[in-house]
Amino acid sequence: MVNYPNMKKRQMSVSQPSTHKHYTAHRGMSLEEDISLSNEYYLTTQKAVIYKKPTPIQIVKVDYPRREAAKIVEAYYKTPSTTDYNGIYKGKYIDFEAKETRIKSFPFANISLHQVEHLQRIIDHGGIAFIIIAFTSLNEVYLIDASYIIHDYYHSQRKSMTYDKIKTLGHLISQGFQPRLDYLKVVDEVYLKEDE
Amino acid sequence: MVNYPNMKKRQMSVSQPSTHKHYTAHRGMSLEEDISLSNEYYLTTQKAVIYKKPTPIQIVKVDYPRREAAKIVEAYYKTPSTTDYNGIYKGKYIDFEAKETRIKSFPFANISLHQVEHLQRIIDHGGIAFIIIAFTSLNEVYLIDASYIIHDYYHSQRKSMTYDKIKTLGHLISQGFQPRLDYLKVVDEVYLKEDE
Numbered sequence: 001m002v003n004y005p006n007m008k009k010r011q012m013s014v015s016q017p018s019t020h021k022h023y024t025a026h027r028g029m030s031l032e033e034d035i036s037l038s039n040e041y042y043l044t045t046q047k048a049v050i051y052k053k054p055t056p057i058q059i060v061k062v063d064y065p066r067r068e069a070a071k072i073v074e075a076y077y078k079t080p081s082t083t084d085y086n087g088i089y090k091g092k093y094i095d096f097e098a099k100e101t102r103i104k105s106f107p108f109a110n111i112s113l114h115q116v117e118h119l120q121r122i123i124d125h126g127g128i129a130f131i132i133i134a135f136t137s138l139n140e141v142y143l144i145d146a147s148y149i150i151h152d153y154y155h156s157q158r159k160s161m162t163y164d165k166i167k168t169l170g171h172l173i174s175q176g177f178q179p180r181l182d183y184l185k186v187v188d189e190v191y192l193k194e195d196e
Numbered sequence: 197m198v199n200y201p202n203m204k205k206r207q208m209s210v211s212q213p214s215t216h217k218h219y220t221a222h223r224g225m226s227l228e229e230d231i232s233l234s235n236e237y238y239l240t241t242q243k244a245v246i247y248k249k250p251t252p253i254q255i256v257k258v259d260y261p262r263r264e265a266a267k268i269v270e271a272y273y274k275t276p277s278t279t280d281y282n283g284i285y286k287g288k289y290i291d292f293e294a295k296e297t298r299i300k301s302f303p304f305a306n307i308s309l310h311q312v313e314h315l316q317r318i319i320d321h322g323g324i325a326f327i328i329i330a331f332t333s334l335n336e337v338y339l340i341d342a343s344y345i346i347h348d349y350y351h352s353q354r355k356s357m358t359y360d361k362i363k364t365l366g367h368l369i370s371q372g373f374q375p376r377l378d379y380l381k382v383v384d385e386v387y388l389k390e391d392e
Binding site: 043046048049051053054055056057059069070071072073074075076077078081082086087088089090091092093095118121122124125126127 | 244245247249251252253255267268269272273278288289291314317321323
């Protein structure tokens with residue numbers, strides 16, 4: 001596992017209703033930033049085309065100042081009905097959500113029913129659907145197939161999935177310099193082995 | 197072709213920097229609304245999972261009034277670096293842009309270099325990439341494979357593609373009640389014929 005001794009503390013983007021600022025806090029990076037940088041790397045190396053969808057915003061009022069760009073002066077965050085990330089990798093449709101948790105479990109409150117339903121639809125249509133979960137206190141990041149989360153979301157007595165279960169059912173994502181989170185390596189192993 | 201005599205005039209959404217309000221103006225519907233309704237139909241009939249990406253917004257200032265939702269008080273529209281729509285259909289990654297034009301040609305100024313590059317990447321990675329073009333004065337909507345637009349964008353002397361060329365290279369999308377624009381029928385014919 002790599003720490004980043006020379007990494008400067010970055011300013012957090014204000015484009016998100018950020019409840020997830022504490023992933024690997026010593027590095028000053030969020031899971032979202034790490035995934036964004038990994039996606040940029042995948043894009044420039046022509047490995048995959050995966051983007052984060054913009055946060056949906058309900059715009060209420062826009063001003064049109066003369067000679068300037070339209071200025072939104074009243075707007076609100078909307079609840080996303082899909083996951084944050086999707087794209088194409090080796091000809092396959094990829095779809096996932098990324099979440100941080102500070103405790104040693106993944107609370108299902110972190111994911112909405114709409115997102116669970118969306119992930120199930122992706123599986124039904126033949127896509128690759130998973131969740132990336134960062135345990136910030138452990139500095140470990142796992143990829144877990146969406147079907148496990150969906151199953152427990154509907155059927156488990158618990159309102160969360162334990163770290164141990166995620167460790168067993170999921171796959172540790174290796175951290176590095178480029179890409180920071182090589183989650184496509186896990187995708188290769190878990191979903192595309194027969195194609196190699 | 198179907199008109200919609202009983203269709204009530206809908207209020208335009210303010211969530212877009214809408215320069216495209218005049219598609220089939222007698223119906224009061226925009227191309228974007230027609231595609232959204234078609235996508236909802238495809239979703240509920242379990243035919244495909246295709247969404248419009250939210251418009252990217254640069255948020256500058258957010259107020260947090262007590263007991264109320266966070267209120268965005270300064271924000272600006274950003275230029276999208278990808279296309280508006282993507283999703284999965286019959287296990288295939290689908291990616292497209294939708295544009296209206298009032299004249300009898302499709303001006304390349306309607307599409308950004310970033311979007312052209314993005315569409316090329318999707319083709320390179322084995323996805324299905326196209327553009328839906330609505331000729332509002334004719335009430336005709338065409339699906340044209342992105343490769344034709346990309347080619348002419350880079351190589352044509354003209355700064356647009358003519359209606360006649362789009363009619364020849366593209367495919368007319370049938371309009372109806374549900375779905376309003378059955379563009380997946382064209383996708384079947386153009387891209388998935390061998391799979392049937």
